[in-house]
Amino acid sequence: MNAADKPYDENARLKALFEYDVLDTQAEKIFDDLTELASEICETPISLISLVDPDRQWFKSKVGLDAESTDRDIAFCSHAILQDDIFEIQDALKDERFFDNPLVTSAPNIRFYAGTPLRTPSGYKIGTLCVISDHPKKLSDRQKKSLKLLGREVIAQLEIRMSNIKLEVANQYKTEFLSNVSHEIRTPLNAIIGFSELLLENKELKQAFSEQYDFIEKIDFSGKRLLTIINSVLDLSKIEAGKMELEQVNCNLLDYINNIFMSLSGKAKEKNINFSKVEHNDIPKIIIIDVSKLGQILTNLIGNAIKFTDPDKSVRLELCIIDNMLNIVIVDEGVGIELEDLSLLFDKYSRVGKSKTNFEGTGLGLYITKGLVTLMGGTINLKSKPNVGTEFHVQLPFKLPNDEELIKLEAKNVDISMYNRLTLLVVEDNIVNQMVISAMLKSLGIKTSVVGSGEEALDNLKSNEYEIILMDINLPGIDGLETSRMIKSINPNQYIFALTADVYRSTREKKLFNNFLTKPILLEDLKMALSEAIVEFKW
Structure with missing residues (x-):
């Protein structure tokens, strides 16, 4: 038996292998599918994705073999990574390098072996995709071509896997950073908003110091505006990092919707916009839903409708139940959206229509809204015509409460x-x-x-x-x-x-x-x- 020489670039090759952080990891379906396909195409009972580390060949995926790894000294793959093309042994008993190899003289009784090197984008051969049989065999040109293609796909999937790991790490760092920033910013905001709210509760102050009371109102408004912007950035981060969770609670839906409606009516009145709502009779009184996220969705969409609708025009909110889903329709007679801009509307990096030049806020509202709707298991669609208006349709699932849950109300x-x-x-x-x-x-x-x-x-x-x-x-x-x-x-x-x-x-x-x-x-x-x-x- 002849053991394979070490590749001339062994240190760099091992470094490339370790960067994938894949050794001794659990089985993954995408790699198992590739080995199974290789076995089917090459008509062999065994197929392996073998990664060669300093001492062994370890199998990321295997078909027809129970072993997790073998010593590197007896591995056929140790020879295959020295080649630039497919390494094929048609009858191991007739090859002086392998006839007395333990893998030939005992289980799995290798007679035929063919392995295509797994070459990284930098050119390092970290292992093989190989096929094995206990009978002599020869691959056809078609089978060799397919094996090479599958080998390249193994590397492509390893690259994707590594990118995903790096992205998860980056998201974790971003989450931790924003968590710290959240704490540092919210602590002083707590004082600003808390004290201003308490002062605004004092009616005697309003009567005695009306001008100063107006100043406090502006401080309160600005503090809450800053809080809204901070929340938008943090919501974006939580959605992208998969850290946002649903908090389902009991909600008196009509009362809640009315509170949202009343809170936004002031903005509509300031612009002399006819703001109305229509509630169909099929709406249950109490539902279970994430109230906070529902409110954010409504506030974002209605706020935009009012913002981009001119005076003396209309904005309408309509609610009904269709197929056990809460259907929300928001129709405005605003500026509308150009056809070419519709695909960009939910893009966090793009502004469309008048918002291209209007930089009030973060511009993240619709992107976050879509993320919230998706998180809640719903859908959001729209249709729009320039200078005619826009119509948003949101569908959200909900549950009905039992008697115990009603008590919380x-x-x-x-x-x-x-x-x-x-x-x-x-x-x-x-x-x-x-x-x-x-x-x-x-x-x-x-x-x-x-x-x-x-x-x-x-x-x-x-x-x-x-x-x-x-x-x-x-x-x-x-x-x-x-x-x-x-x-x-x-x-x-x-x-x-x-x-x-x-x-x-x-x-x-x-x-x-x-x-x-x-x-x-x-x-x-x-x-x-x-x-x-x-x-x-x-x-």
């Missing part, structure tokens, strides 16, 4: 006077955030204690009890996650809200926390979270 009817039954512990290290949250809770008549660390929280709980704990996740010393775990180990029924400026957190620690409040905390979101807790625990 009671939270929307909780009177603010019920909040004074609660005692809360706020665990927050940022002084400004402490002031914002304390002021919000005080405005609701809730008794509140504030500590700045997990250690202080644990010490406080030795002598005090609270219905709810608001726990910042990013704390110095013992962080909010570990502090919450320690609290739950002592009192499993303790109700804990997570406070975080990191929007990615809410998709991770769902089992640990009863609810999440994402900074900047809006007063309405805080009230709703408290109401849900009151209903759930019947305080």
